[in-house]
Amino acid sequence: MNEMMIPEIKEKMEKSIESYEQRLKTVRAGRANPSSLDGVSVDYYGTMTPLKQLATISVPEATQLLIKPFDKGCLKDIEKAIFESNLGYTPNNDGETIRIVIPALTEERRKELIKQVKAIAEDTKVSIRNTRHEGLDRAKKLELPEDELKQAEKEIQDLVNQYNKKIEVILKEKEQELLTV
Numbered sequence: 001m002n003e004m005m006i007p008e009i010k011e012k013m014e015k016s017i018e019s020y021e022q023r024l025k026t027v028r029a030g031r032a033n034p035s036s037l038d039g040v041s042v043d044y045y046g047t048m049t050p051l052k053q054l055a056t057i058s059v060p061e062a063t064q065l066l067i068k069p070f071d072k073g074c075l076k077d078i079e080k081a082i083f084e085s086n087l088g089y090t091p092n093n094d095g096e097t098i099r100i101v102i103p104a105l106t107e108e109r110r111k112e113l114i115k116q117v118k119a120i121a122e123d124t125k126v127s128i129r130n131t132r133h134e135g136l137d138r139a140k141k142l143e144l145p146e147d148e149l150k151q152a153e154k155e156i157q158d159l160v161n162q163y164n165k166k167i168e169v170i171l172k173e174k175e176q177e178l179l180t181v
Contacts, residue, residue: 006159009132013131013163016163017170020123020124027120031062032059032061032065034052036065037085038050038052042054042074042080042081043077054071054078055068055069064101064102066100067082067098067099068096075098078091079091088103105178110179117178125167135156136152136153139152
């Protein structure tokens, strides 16, 4: 029983951690990072399209992003989508490309970002707990002997503790990155 169920639970928890790390990449830490624009979708001829499918995004300097669209006709739409994304970016359109100068983070903004990062961590912990509940429910439905059920519960809880520690380590690293001036 455990031989089949535990690896499946572990895989779900691992996917939660991967998703957590991807979400953290979108939180900017004062340096230009193309992945901070991953959540931006552009209204491209009536279809919401991810920005990275419409343009190349590069980092010419540590505090600057350069967006070069494949279709110059969508420059205005890209500019509008970035402005409306509430990332705190001000796009500069020169007719060929869009440049975004990443402003230095203020102390207030850093604290805001840390709160955001902690909320993302808490969401991930909730996801891990939900995976635990699913696993425990499945174990109970199998009508195992009590000692096997207790063993399964212990193994699942050990996984939860292990993944919660991973979340905390990643969170501390991101907080340090945000606090570094």
